[in-house]
Amino acid sequence: MDAGLIFQMLLAVLGAIVLYTFIGFVPGTDETSVLMPVTLAVVLAGVEPIVVLTFFISAIITLNLMNAIPTALVGLPGGVMSTPMIEHALYLKERGMAATSIKKMATGSIIGTAIAIPVSLLLANILAPFSDSVKEYAPLLFVFGAIFLSLIGKNKLLALISIIPLGLLFQGLRYLYWGIGAVPQEKNVTVSFFLGITIGPLLVSLLGLLNKQSREALPRHDKNEIRLNKVDERQTLAHPLQTITKKEAGTSAVVSLLSNFLFFLSPVGLTILFGEAVANKEKDPVKKASMAITSMSALSHATYLSGVIIPLIALGIPLSPVAVGPANALFNAPPVFTLEHNIHHLLSKGEFVFAIVFAGVLASIITYFIAMRYARQMTAFVLKKIPHEAILGLFIGFILLLAYMDAGLINIFGVLLVGIVCGTLNKMGVNYGVQFMILYAAPWITTHLIFK
Amino acid sequence: MKKNLIELWGDLVDLKDLILAIVICSVTTMGSFFLAPAGDTTKQLFFGLGGAVLGFVISTVLIKPKRTVIEEEEN
Numbered sequence: 001m002d003a004g005l006i007f008q009m010l011l012a013v014l015g016a017i018v019l020y021t022f023i024g025f026v027p028g029t030d031e032t033s034v035l036m037p038v039t040l041a042v043v044l045a046g047v048e049p050i051v052v053l054t055f056f057i058s059a060i061i062t063l064n065l066m067n068a069i070p071t072a073l074v075g076l077p078g079g080v081m082s083t084p085m086i087e088h089a090l091y092l093k094e095r096g097m098a099a100t101s102i103k104k105m106a107t108g109s110i111i112g113t114a115i116a117i118p119v120s121l122l123l124a125n126i127l128a129p130f131s132d133s134v135k136e137y138a139p140l141l142f143v144f145g146a147i148f149l150s151l152i153g154k155n156k157l158l159a160l161i162s163i164i165p166l167g168l169l170f171q172g173l174r175y176l177y178w179g180i181g182a183v184p185q186e187k188n189v190t191v192s193f194f195l196g197i198t199i200g201p202l203l204v205s206l207l208g209l210l211n212k213q214s215r216e217a218l219p220r221h222d223k224n225e226i227r228l229n230k231v232d233e234r235q236t237l238a239h240p241l242q243t244i245t246k247k248e249a250g251t252s253a254v255v256s257l258l259s260n261f262l263f264f265l266s267p268v269g270l271t272i273l274f275g276e277a278v279a280n281k282e283k284d285p286v287k288k289a290s291m292a293i294t295s296m297s298a299l300s301h302a303t304y305l306s307g308v309i310i311p312l313i314a315l316g317i318p319l320s321p322v323a324v325g326p327a328n329a330l331f332n333a334p335p336v337f338t339l340e341h342n343i344h345h346l347l348s349k350g351e352f353v354f355a356i357v358f359a360g361v362l363a364s365i366i367t368y369f370i371a372m373r374y375a376r377q378m379t380a381f382v383l384k385k386i387p388h389e390a391i392l393g394l395f396i397g398f399i400l401l402l403a404y405m406d407a408g409l410i411n412i413f414g415v416l417l418v419g420i421v422c423g424t425l426n427k428m429g430v431n432y433g434v435q436f437m438i439l440y441a442a443p444w445i446t447t448h449l450i451f452k
Numbered sequence: 453m454k455k456n457l458i459e460l461w462g463d464l465v466d467l468k469d470l471i472l473a474i475v476i477c478s479v480t481t482m483g484s485f486f487l488a489p490a491g492d493t494t495k496q497l498f499f500g501l502g503g504a505v506l507g508f509v510i511s512t513v514l515i516k517p518k519r520t521v522i523e524e525e526e527n
Contacts (some may be wrong), residue, residue: 028462041501044494077462202461209458209467220455224464224519335493383521388463390511393473397481397504404485405497 001354005048009355012047012055013362017062021370024066025382026391027076031067032198034079035059035326037398040191043333049346053355056308056330058363064300065109065367072101072293073379074226080432081300084272088279088292095286098229099376101293103243106371108252108297110364115256116302116309117360121353123260123306124313131315138317139444145264145319146437152269155429162430166438167445169421173414174442183407189414190332190439192406194325195399196415197435200423202392207420228380248294251278255295256302263310266321266433267303271296305360313352316344324436457518464518473515477507 023034039059043052067078068085075090077083085105092101127134134141150159170193177183196203209215244252255274262270279292307322308330317339318324318331331342347355370378403415422435438445457464484503488496 037497037501041497044497046494205460215467218458221457221459221464222455223457226519226521228521228523380521380523383519384517386512387465387469387473387515387517388460389465389469389473389515390477390508392461392465392470393477393511394504394508396474397477397507398501400478401481401485401497401500401504404482405493405500 001351005050008048008051009054009358010362012042012051013058013359013366016055016058016359017363017366017370020059020062021066021367021378022382024063024078025070025378026386027070027074027078027382028388028391029067029079030198030395031063031079031081032325033195033395033398035063036191036195036328037402039327040329040333040402043329043336046336049343050351050355052330053312053343053347053352054359056327057305057356057359060304060308060326061109061113061301061360061363062367064304065106065297065371068105068109068293068297068300069102069371069375070379070382072105073098073228073376074383080268081271081304084268084275085293085296088289088296091285091289092293096229097286100243100290102371102375104248104290104294105297106368107243107249108294109301110368111249111252112256112298112301113305113360113364115253115298116260116305117356119257119260120263120306120309121313121356123263124310125349127310127314134315134319135317138315138319139441141319142437142441143444146434146441149266149269149431149433149437152265153429153431153434158428159430159434162425162434163438163441164445164449166421166425166435167442169418170439170442171446173418177407177410177414180410182410187334187407188443189406189411191328192399192403192411192415193418194328194436194439195402196418197422197432197439198325199395199399200419200421200435201426202395202423203416203419204423204427206392226383228376228383244290244294248291251291252295252298256298259299259302260306260310263303263306263322264320265303266431267300267307269431269433270303271299274299309356312344313349316342318440321433321436324440325432466518469515473507473511476511476514477504480504480507480510 023029039056042055064081067082070076070078071082071085072089075086077086089101146163150156153159174189177189178185183189255278259270259274275292275296278295279288282288282291304322307320308327311319311323312330318328323331332339399415400412403411457466480503481500485496485500488499
């Protein structure tokens with residue numbers, strides 16, 4: 001590996017940190033909608049595969065930690081992965097412990113990353129020899145994935161019932177586009193559909209506003225009053241292990257380790273499942289909340305990293321919610337990457353390990369420093385300057401762009417349809433993980449339904 | 453002050469400002485997209501993303517956040 005390439009990797013790490021530090025602090029930014037389009041742009045720009053991987057790994061690490069900070073400071077979730085922490089973070093904040101929260105989250109993130117990287121590299125290598133037989137059954141695995149995620153979710157029957165109709169919607173649109181010549185036969189519209197899933201609940205709420213009666217019935221609010229404690233400014237750079245107890249460190253490490261084996265499940269789901277389980281063991285409310293935010297921060301890093309690293313190295317096909325969602329461009333971004341020719345096929349084992357460790361170590365150190373030092377100032381800046389309307393406008397812009405690029409004008413309406421259906425199902429209780437899996441299982445489901 | 457804000461996706465918005473932001477971002481995104489040379493998907497994506505960011509910056513300048521931040525000394 002030459003110096004030029006390492007320099008590019010360094011730039012990729014720094015670029016990802018700068019970009020996702022700012023995005024992470026903005027409340028309400030959804031991981032898929034902010035990670036996917038940018039990663040796609042980096043891939044399509046013709047950047048070396050190893051640099052793309054470096055970029056993505058540092059982006060995840062930065063985004064997951066920075067997302068948690070507005071949650072700790074003001075109780076607004078930075079993104080989907082930080083929503084499980086809200087209740088606990090608010091409890092600590094009310095007790096004037098926001099600064100402690102951030103320190104614990106930052107240390108949790110280091111633990112999660114430090115466990116997930118070696119363990120998922122190891123697991124990927126164990127799984128790799130079986131990759132051919134796994135791939136043979138990949139379409140079935142997506143179907144079982146959808147069923148499994150339905151069964152471990154809160155609304156089992158509802159999710160199960162939604163699998164086939166939703167599969168018909170996705171595949172039906174694809175056949176429509178092929179039939180009228182909107183896209184060539186070999187092109188599978190996917191990217192814009194899963195952004196449609198992601199933004200579905202927002203679309204449903206937005207369209208609901210067009211109904212005069214329901215609009216007038218909505219509760220009206222005055223400006224949000226947000227209190228920021230100046231005491232938080234005295235954040236010092238503590239040694240990571242001095243900010244949390246031995247028990248918190250040990251528990252975070254154990255749950256991070258376990259989550260690696262469940263890489264094919266939804267990261268938010270795993271974070272809630274394990275995080276709440278270990279937090280509920282604590283009787284004292286402050287200890288319980290501290291345990292929750294530390295372990296959940298560790299979990300959000302571990303679940304995300306294993307969800308991208310294991311499928312990428314072992315299989316080369318997206319077989320986890322992270323790989324199907326935000327990391328999709330690493331697997332499938334025609335014309336640069338396809339399911340038969342992507343980062344999995346292009347990088348050697350050594351290159352994988354080097355890129356992941358390089359990005360993991362650098363991004364962890366820098367984001368830890370930023371979180372400890374500038375959390376309060378950056379949150380204050382974002383809250384005072386960035387209107388929520390502009391963020392929603394930005395998302396709508398992304399969707400329009402990617403929908404149009406995928407299959408032209410007709411697909412803008414197709415994605416709107418996907419958004420309305422998936423957003424409605426989401427509000428009824430079918431979670432994102434199930435819906436993403438259905439998107440990938442759709443071809444198998446529809447071709448196996450022909451009985452007459 | 454009259455209460456006229458509604459909650460959408462975790463934070464408060466003013467409907468008029470929201471429509472303004474959506475219109476601005478849509479126009480800048482798709483406008484930039486069509487400025488890019490046709491047929492070059494990479495350039496189109498970059499122009500489009502650039503346009504989206506431009507729209508975001510313009511909306512940020514034009515629209516005031518619906519939050520009152522109180523910085524307090526405590527303890």
